[in-house]
Amino acid sequence: MNDDFSHHDHTVMYISENVPGPSENSLEYNKIVEDFNSQLTNKCNCDHVCEPPICSCLQQSESRNYVVSDSDKNLFCLNETRMKDDAISPVIECNDLCSCDANCGNRVVQKGPLKCLYVGMCTNENKGLGLFCNNVIPKGTFVCEYAGEVITKAQANIRQQHNILNGEMNYIFCLNEHSNDVITQTFVDPSKLGNIGRYANHSCDPNCIIVPVRVNIPIPKLALFATSNISPHTEITFNYGSSNSTDLVPAIVDRTKCLCNTSKCKGWLPYQMF
Numbered sequence: 556m557n558d559d560f561s562h563h564d565h566t567v568m569y570i571s572e573n574v575p576g577p578s579e580n581s582l583e584y585n586k587i588v589e590d591f592n593s594q595l596t597n598k599c600n601c602d603h604v605c606e607p608p609i610c611s612c613l614q615q616s617e618s619r620n621y622v623v624s625d626s627d628k629n630l631f632c633l634n635e636t637r638m639k640d641d642a643i644s645p646v647i648e649c650n651d652l653c654s655c656d657a658n659c660g661n662r663v664v665q666k667g668p669l670k671c672l673y674v675g676m677c678t679n680e681n682k683g684l685g686l687f688c689n690n691v692i693p694k695g696t697f698v699c700e701y702a703g704e705v706i707t708k709a710q711a712n713i714r715q716q717h718n719i720l721n722g723e724m725n726y727i728f729c730l731n732e733h734s735n736d737v738i739t740q741t742f743v744d745p746s747k748l749g750n751i752g753r754y755a756n757h758s759c760d761p762n763c764i765i766v767p768v769r770v771n772i773p774i775p776k777l778a779l780f781a782t783s784n785i786s787p788h789t790e791i792t793f794n795y796g797s798s799n800s801t802d803l804v805p806a807i808v809d810r811t812k813c814l815c816n817t818s819k820c821k822g823w824l825p826y827q828m829f
């Protein structure tokens with residue numbers, strides 16, 4: 556993966572892709588390790604570029620994952636149908652086993668983050684650092700992954716409680732994927748090991764969404780895509796909420812006041828009950 560970013564804070568280790576969290580004696584942890592060591596079975600035999608319905612990877616994704624941008628024929632953007640919260644079919648990219656070439660339009664997230672990203676202090680310093688861009692980012696563009704340690708639910712709970720008790724920032728993102736009435740949860744924590752995506756703040760009116768994208772292994776990458784055209788020096792944000800975020804009153808849970816400063820602000824950061 557092409558990722559030349561690093562962290563100014565040397566207590567944080569830069570990783571460009573998810574890694575398994577600390578060793579644990581549990582079935583859930585064993586499954587995480589097993590998934591990191593396995594290979595997805597999709598393998599297309601396409602020449603050069605992939606097109607539905609011939610490409611078997613696109614067949615598994617049920618539709619085209621990416622489409623050529625109207626403004627730039629070299630840019631593959633997220634298919635509009637996948638920008639909705641209820642887009643249920645998985646995004647599966649072509650992988651190391653496929654015969655298509657590196658320019659196949661079904662290889663986007665695996666190419667790494669946008670080069671125009673930078674980390675800066677937010678206007679409201681209480682929000683801390685934020686992620687910004689130097690150039691225009693067209694709607695649908697892949698921005699970067701939100702990569703970190705993939706941890707178990709038990710570990711996520713321990714870390715979340717620690718963060719609350721110590722008034723520390725929370726970086727844990729819980730992805731809920733619904734399939735046939737089964738909810739699969741993936742916990743990603745970039746607090747100590749993470750990529751450039753760890754600086755993306757929450758907004759109640761965001762300009763990006765998180766889409767689970769799979770490349771090579773069954774563990775989803777949390778991929779940030781622009782949901783609108785983003786102007787230079789605008790903060791890159793997404794909604795931290797998910798279908799299990801709660802709206803508990805601040806007196807019950809020590810929630811963080813939202814500083815997104817948008818007209819849609821709900822007042823508090825979404826609180827995820829793991």
Ligand SMILES: C[S@@+](CC[C@H](N)C(=O)[O-])C[C@H]1O[C@@H](n2cnc3c(N)ncnc32)[C@H](O)[C@@H]1O
Pocket residue numbers: 681682683684685723724725726753754755756757758811812813814815824
């Ligand atoms: C994933 S980190 C984002 C990067 C972080 N701002 C930093 O300085 O490293 C999430 C934390 O940033 C802060 N944060 C993110 N969005 C915020 C918002 N809209 N309002 C207030 N704080 C926010 C909260 O402390 C949250 O726990």
